[in-house]
Amino acid sequence: MAYIEQLQPQDLLEMYRLLRLTREFEDRLCALWGHGGVVELPHGSQGQEAIAIGACYGLRQQDQVMPSLRTRGAFIVKGVPTSLQMAGIFGKATGPARGKSTTHHMADPEHGVLLGTGLIGSDIPVAVGAALAFKLQKKDNVVINFFGDGAAQRGDFHEGLNFAGVFKLPIVFVLENNGYAEYTPLEKHFAGDNFACRAEGYGFPGERIDGNNVLVVYEAVQRAIARARAGEGPTLLECMTFRYRSHCEARAPEYLRDPVQLASWHEKDPVRQFEAYLLECGVLDEAGMESIAAAAQDEISASIRFAEESPFPPAAELSEGAYAPEDPALVGGRRI
Amino acid sequence: MAYIEQLQPQDLLEMYRLLRLTREFEDRLCALWGHGGVVELPHGSQGQEAIAIGACYGLRQQDQVMPSLRTRGAFIVKGVPTSLQMAGIFGKATGPARGKSTTHHMADPEHGVLLGTGLIGSDIPVAVGAALAFKLQKKDNVVINFFGDGAAQRGDFHEGLNFAGVFKLPIVFVLENNGYAEYTPLEKHFAGDNFACRAEGYGFPGERIDGNNVLVVYEAVQRAIARARAGEGPTLLECMTFRYRSHCEARAPEYLRDPVQLASWHEKDPVRQFEAYLLECGVLDEAGMESIAAAAQDEISASIRFAEESPFPPAAELSEGAYAPEDPALVGGRRI
Amino acid sequence: MREIMYRDAIREAMVEEMRRDPSVFLMGEDVAEHGGNFLVTTGMYEEFGEERVFDTPLSESALVGAGVGAAMMGMRPIVEVMFADFVTIAMDAIANHAAKVYYMSGGEVTAPMVIRLAAYGAGRRSGAHHSQSVESLLTNVPGLTIVAPSTAYDAKGLLKAAIRTPNPVVFLEHKMLYAKKGEVPEGEYLVRIGVADVKREGTNLTLVSYGRMVDVCLVAARTLEKEGVSAEVIDLRSLQPLDEETILASVRKTGHLVIVHEAPVRGGFGGEVAAVVAEKALGYLDAPIKRVGAPWVPVPFSPTLEDAYVPQEADVIRAAMAVMSG
């Protein structure tokens, strides 16, 4: 395991902090839902955090991530302030795009987050296009594209991965296989044995890995990134995981799911798992654990306060910004 | 090879007749192009005939075929009169849909030909839907869906095959891999080693076979059909072949292609190959060969005459038939 | 009479038709056990079983495309597209295949199917990709039939008619109408496709609308009454075919026309209505035709912005007063 061996204790602690912060964000958000304030319907990533943290840890600022609906951790690792995210979830003017779009698919060029889309899977060709830009610009940056097992059934998954394979683009496809597309279990939308094998049909490697082990994810993604930066092309990583919450907060966690299966996954909790490892190898102690937990609590509390206290965007801003300012020498006429 | 062993001499002779007739149709059509009469731009299937003949031979009338742009033989085996096809190519009222549509994507419910589309690959989900109907209707008919290596890069290939796999539908996907999508060679639109492996990602078998050997194709398709009729689901067959003509008659056969490669495929000609086999095993002799060839010539000559002598549809028919007649109790108002 | 919700009326139409005709079936994403995110198909899986009510993979193009293929082979599929915004990934199956089947086959093949573009429109803080009014992406496509009911009664009657027609029908369901209650007879009835409904009679202003905006027009009409303006409110119910006669008869009577829809104005269906009147009843117009619609931007997420995005009673009244005084 070449890459994780190079991780220093502070790296491990930082990964742990990011895991805790992400978990804290999601738990607090889900708890707030229904009690006013939260406007954007939460699609909790609890149980899947290791994928986003492991995949994004150590990325360059210029490296781009295209998050899925369930990759809160990607925003956090890339440095998108939790206060900005929370404000956006509250629909406030201090959120992304001053409230014009949801945070689910927010863009943050400053931190290397690509603008996504509400159409699951349609973001894949767009992420591939960002990787194409890097290749054409001769930059050795990479794109990490997250999506779920459901998204993998979209035509855009196929066209996007084939396109990336043909041009050997610097992109890592991180498939979060949590066994469900909304309320449809995997066996009802997929007859294959695994998704990793699909990579062969595009001419690049695919691998199924444990998505609940942050170090396993980190190792696999770093290997894929090295390939990508070296111009050797894409990699598909199928990360096996499970979500604790329902598809969204409109339903209870057990809705249309087996409580036993749910419980079994709690056993493999990515945060606790990593925590136990760190305690065991002495990188972390109870005190450190507590302070990291407390810091996470404080940050999210502050973010919620920020969101609550922020103003809504004035209605007047509605009609601004459908078009970037254009040189009058190039464009005239009336938009409407 | 279970299925070809059951073929009787008259079956082999009939397959040979169909191969010759298809070749004759295509050669005469390409020769006519540019000399008036032919309205529909020919996309010759010369060199690939064994796929259509081998795949469609022995199909039930109720079995449906969804041809590709290069599956002339499918129309012929399914019994669509060559005179009707030729008349359509001439744009005559005696052609499919009385000239309203091209013959490329003609429908012929009487002979089990599904309405295709000019959008390469978009026909796949539609063919899958026909197979879905058979399953819902509890009929053990099958659908044979032909398409090329280019079409296999469309999102609809992916969505269609996954859909068919999930519902175990009675359909056989026949991929005509002729190494080109129009003028783009395979290596420029595909980085994988083969297409057959993609089937694994959909949960059903895929196989690469010799598309220039009509018996090899027949055997593989019959096996797949048996699976399909038994409710065991789809199969993907990648048939390796090559087209002698250019993508269409707008260009010469050698245009953007290697003459040596072209010549090498002529060595593997599906018609001559089968002919040699039949002569060798004594099913066919020179005399029989001649009479079959002569009959094919006569039929195509007659079809061309029929097409030439047929009238064009009167302009008045233009605006009829966008909607099936509707019960006035259900629909009123103005269409336009 | 019994009052039920728009969503229940849609379900009732599907259930009645599926009991009547074994070739009718429903497929879509999470329409079976789950019963749909807007509870439209709740209970149907339990009654009809997984052979006639089933979930599909997350593949809208295959979903609608397979519907076309099944329809061509004698079935009568109802396909639910979870959010109308997703029509962009099913456009080809709708516009290039379903719509052209009958013509391209010279009348030998039909594609009797209903494509339910569910939960269209703004109002639920769903963002730019779950809130659009997509009708104009389809209104210039010959071969399609397009309906957009505004009441539970029409939803049931139109959907039953749609399921029975031999041609493909696009059925638009506004997400903010799902919970709206209305009188709906228990039993069998049909609403003719292509026939508008005069929701309110009036003498000096015609308000033409469809979908969610019909109610906005009705509220505006009551206010206008106080201003001395007697507004007639027409619910098109169907965009294709279009009930030109009802529109023209009203305009000939009132001499004033305001067209209201939730979609943005430019390139919206309101232009078609205005053009029909400007060609066939121009002489009866006493004032310019005005259109009310959303501003020229994607649908925003934040409540303050989204609420301002959706045309309101005030917008209709402003346009109406301008027309009356113009």
Place this chain on the structure above:
Amino acid sequence: MREIMYRDAIREAMVEEMRRDPSVFLMGEDVAEHGGNFLVTTGMYEEFGEERVFDTPLSESALVGAGVGAAMMGMRPIVEVMFADFVTIAMDAIANHAAKVYYMSGGEVTAPMVIRLAAYGAGRRSGAHHSQSVESLLTNVPGLTIVAPSTAYDAKGLLKAAIRTPNPVVFLEHKMLYAKKGEVPEGEYLVRIGVADVKREGTNLTLVSYGRMVDVCLVAARTLEKEGVSAEVIDLRSLQPLDEETILASVRKTGHLVIVHEAPVRGGFGGEVAAVVAEKALGYLDAPIKRVGAPWVPVPFSPTLEDAYVPQEADVIRAAMAVMSG
């Protein structure tokens, strides 16, 4: 002045912009060695090499989607969709992504790209899926800019402007115009997007058109002259933005309006033009507004049918005479 074909003008615009700006590149199906089925991109691969002119797999959704992603990252892609009819499989990337990038990102990200919807329209016996006029699938989508040049001069000038704008532009090329010759200056010039062109001055009838139908209107105008009708012919050139002022100024002068496009009438862009006039120049109209367009059917294949499908001079004249006598 030098006369070149429409297709050559399009190529010249791309070549000049690629020489000027290294971030501009071209991708599409068979645009490189092959140079495109309509010879539009011939020679570009030879000049710019495979890094800036390259073929893509048969994947229109990925083609346009990747264009959006590359544009968001600082490139200026020109993506060629081989036939405009295929827009149905790239709709999502165009309408749901490219069009919304700037708004959804709060102005932090732009998607400067040109989507060349090539070879649209009827006339070459190409059948229902290679002959459509698809503009109305896009004219109700905020965020897009849509141009449809009718001459070689405009094609070059508009495309150069389109490549330089920071917003996504849909560029419509009519297949029957590719071989049409016109005067085109050798060097650098731009045609402003959103500005219509008065192709012919007239005093008592306004013919508004775009794309291939502009020439049909010009021929009709000459014939009408003999009938004593002085027709002004306006080539919109851009549908979004729309040059309302030029349309309105003309109608205020002539008092008569006929709108002509190749797409079917119902739901076509002609409705938008009629609505603008019916709102802003109604008082100046001396007669009903008429629209001329294709019948309500898919584009047929057979020559006799396809020729009858495309609006002809006679159709324009018939409508014009009806308006003048109405």
